[in-house]
Amino acid sequence: MNPFDIIVWGGLFVYFLFKLVRSVRIIPPRVAAIVERLGKYHKTLLSGFHVLIPFIDKVTYIQDLKEEAMTVPPQDCFTHDNVKVEVDGVIYMMVTDPMLASYGVTDFRQATVQLAQTTIRSVMGTLDLDRTFEEREMINQKIVSVLSEVGQTWGIRVLRYEIKNIVPPVSVKNAMERQMTAERERRAQIARSEGDMQSNINNSEGLMTELVNRSEGEKQRRINEAEGRAKEIEALANATAQAIESVAAAVREPGGNQAMALRLTESYLNKLSGVARKDATVIIPSDLTRLDEQLAALGLKSSANKES
Structure with missing residues (x-):
């Protein structure tokens, strides 16, 4: 060989x-x-x-067959208000049917990324710029829903999609920063005005409470004084009534009229003697010689007539 x-x-x-x-x-x-x-x-x-x-x-x-994360490259999208933004994201997926993943599509990874990019562009075109930052969760769910429809044909399962960045142009970013600064200043002014308003309300309520307390105190003081005067008058009236009853009882006793006449005469003469106050008013009879007749007109007799 x-x-x-x-x-x-x-x-x-x-x-x-x-x-x-x-x-x-x-x-x-x-x-x-x-x-x-x-x-x-x-x-x-x-x-x-x-x-x-x-x-x-x-x-x-x-x-x-393990879960894998694929990066969706940044791409330019136009929002509903014609603002160009740059969007990128991450897809989390796994192969569920190896045979379909091999024969259902040429390259399921590239096809998934391409479909995610086209879905992002269509969804971003329905939203204004301000809403794109607020509706991240809605955008993610929409992309997952679209990828799940074709995932059964490609033998894959898209678990979730996450937007990494939404980058607007520099001019728009500066305008948004100015807008946010103005919004923060507006909120600060509103907070200060609400604080001043609450302070004024608290001061007025405090003043009102103070005035009410003072008026209630003055009212209670006057009530107490009135009740005190009423009790004093009642006590004087009771004492006067008791004194009158005692005098009346004494007059009804034998010799009571003579004693009362004598007492009134003495009191009357003392008034005339000048011991009364200077500002006191004294009524002097026109005829002092007829004192007995005047007492008799009152139903009283002097002690002199009694002795005679």
Whole structure:
């Protein structure tokens, strides 16, 4: 056998040995291998030890079944009010059907990113610039909904989508900063005015409470004074009534009229003697010599008449 034949047969042996070794496959966890037999899909190999038929079976695709994150590159979008913004994001997805992921689309990763970008542009075109920052969650859910519709055909499952950045132009950013500054100043002025208003209300309520308390105190003081005067008058009246009753009882006793006449005469003469106050008013009878007749007109007799 010439050297050329040896080299040819040696090469064929090495190739056969290589194919034999390649027919033995150990698949790690969360990985799937697509096997074709004579150019046609045969089966899907999951984790474990597998032996294939050399030269007939061939592993054409290996799909990772773990969840993976794919970056959506930044792209320019126009909002509903014609403002150009730059938007990027992250897609979290996983392969659920290795066979569909291999044969349903040429490159499911690129197709998913392209579909996410077109969906972002369409959604951003329906929102004004101010709402794009507020409706992040709605945008994320819309993109996940659209990707989930095609995910069944591509053998994938889109778990979630997150917008990373929404970058407006520099001029718009400066205008937004001025707007936010004006808004903060407006809120500060409103807060100060509300504070002044509440302070005035508190002061007026405090003054009103003070006036009410003072009026209530003055009212109670006057009531107490009136009740005191009433009790004093009542006491004087009771004392006067008791004194009158005592006098009346004394007059009804034998010799009571004479004693009363004598007492009144003495009191009257004392008034006339000048011991009364200077500002007192004294009524002097026109005829002092007829004092007995005047007392008799009152139903009283002097002690002189009694003795005679």
